[in-house]
Amino acid sequence: MAPSLLSIRRLSCAYAGQPAVRELDLDLGPGELGCLLGPSGCGKTTLLRAIAGFHAPASGELRLRGKDALPLAPEARGLGFVFQDLALFPHLTVAENVGFGLHRLGRSERAQRSRETLALIGLDGLDQRYPHELSGGQQQRVALARSLAPRPDLLLLDEPFSSLDADLRGRLREDLRGLLRQLGIAALLVTHDQEEAFAFADTVGVMQGGRLLQWAPGFELYHRPATPFVASFVGEGRFLAARVMPGNRVATALGELEVARPMPWPDGSEVRVLLRPDDLRPVDEGGIEAEVTAIAFRGADTLHTLRLGDGTVLMSLVPSHQQRQPGSRLRVFPDLAHVVVFPPDADPL
Numbered sequence: 001m002a003p004s005l006l007s008i009r010r011l012s013c014a015y016a017g018q019p020a021v022r023e024l025d026l027d028l029g030p031g032e033l034g035c036l037l038g039p040s041g042c043g044k045t046t047l048l049r050a051i052a053g054f055h056a057p058a059s060g061e062l063r064l065r066g067k068d069a070l071p072l073a074p075e076a077r078g079l080g081f082v083f084q085d086l087a088l089f090p091h092l093t094v095a096e097n098v099g100f101g102l103h104r105l106g107r108s109e110r111a112q113r114s115r116e117t118l119a120l121i122g123l124d125g126l127d128q129r130y131p132h133e134l135s136g137g138q139q140q141r142v143a144l145a146r147s148l149a150p151r152p153d154l155l156l157l158d159e160p161f162s163s164l165d166a167d168l169r170g171r172l173r174e175d176l177r178g179l180l181r182q183l184g185i186a187a188l189l190v191t192h193d194q195e196e197a198f199a200f201a202d203t204v205g206v207m208q209g210g211r212l213l214q215w216a217p218g219f220e221l222y223h224r225p226a227t228p229f230v231a232s233f234v235g236e237g238r239f240l241a242a243r244v245m246p247g248n249r250v251a252t253a254l255g256e257l258e259v260a261r262p263m264p265w266p267d268g269s270e271v272r273v274l275l276r277p278d279d280l281r282p283v284d285e286g287g288i289e290a291e292v293t294a295i296a297f298r299g300a301d302t303l304h305t306l307r308l309g310d311g312t313v314l315m316s317l318v319p320s321h322q323q324r325q326p327g328s329r330l331r332v333f334p335d336l337a338h339v340v341v342f343p344p345d346a347d348p349l
């Protein structure tokens with residue numbers, strides 16, 4: 001197997017003895033687009049700064065291209081980065097900003113690379129402007145161009161789009177993604193925004209309390225979350241009380257469900273099953289009847305909050321042309337591709 005571009009083992013970081021990153025393992029391959037997702041304060045920025053060389057970890061290993069990177073200063077690590085607080089140089093033109101990291105190249109090569117990168121990022125013709133003569137989105141493109149101009153093999157991005165409105169944000173993200181693919185550059189992006197993480201990354205990591213709980217493609221995170229925290233943090237979902245039955249089945253208020261993988265708990269154990277809103281399909285007959293307690297319009301569909309007879313609260317996505325009011329009744333049928341089961345007491349939410 002080819003060595004990872006970035007390989008992290010048991011990495012721990014702390015501020016004045018307070019842990020911020022705990023025993024974290026992570027691998028990123030050449031050209032792979034990764035994303036770190038997690039609640040505020042879970043250690044995403046600290047991890048990114050440790051990779052960049054701006055934060056010295058307390059312990060653990062950090063290897064880049066197979067070599068120990070911890071002794072290396074940030075500029076010797078061969079990485080590009082775009083951090084929230086990394087502003088453009090106001091007294092330099094766009095071309096000079098983009099050429100800033102290209103001191104190893106000759107003068108004409110530098111100008112050519114700078115022009116080429118500006119064209120790639122969609123800033124043709126703006127090279128002689130100063131940062132204050134650009135829109136917020138254009139400034140962010142210059143910051144991206146500056147980090148991409150030296151053609152690093154790994155780009156670190158800390159919420160680079162957070163100051164932009166949703167439309168611009170989406171466009172810039174797509175343009176950057178295409179460009180990284182075209183140039184074969186790997187990236188690790190920190191974001192709060194799940195939609196952004198799924199749209200951008202091949203592999204998404206969910207962090208909590210300094211730990212990386214799962215590092216997997218978005219589909220895996222959504223359909224096979226490793227912990228109840230990942231299950232509830234990624235997408236929407238509710239837990240339904242269940243009991244383990246013989247033959248890899250669980251009994252629930254919605255009937256018996258088949259579990260694809262063997263469960264480690266003996267028959268009769270109390271467990272809980274993850275139910276996503278798209279796991280509960282509205283039906284005319286059969287299924288189970290529930291009371292609609294709230295309705296949130298989403299455009300193409302509406303998110304219904306439902307209460308079963310025993311008080312269990314669940315969610316169901318319903319096509320939005322089916323109009324209903326809170327207090328009405330709805331029949332739903334569980335239609336689960338993957339039944340995800342957790343013990344009842346793990347990681348209480």
Ligand SMILES: Nc1ncnc2c1ncn2[C@@H]1O[C@H](COP(=O)(O)OP(=O)(O)OP(=O)(O)O)[C@@H](O)[C@H]1O
Nearest residue numbers: 015019020038039040041042043044045046047192
């Ligand atoms: N310079 C610092 N000095 C002391 N503690 C810090 C410092 N920077 C971060 N921390 C603490 O370390 C923990 C992790 O912070 P970090 O900024 O890495 O989280 P984050 O996941 O990036 O959060 P956010 O999403 O809010 O940016 C938090 O408890 C935070 O309070």
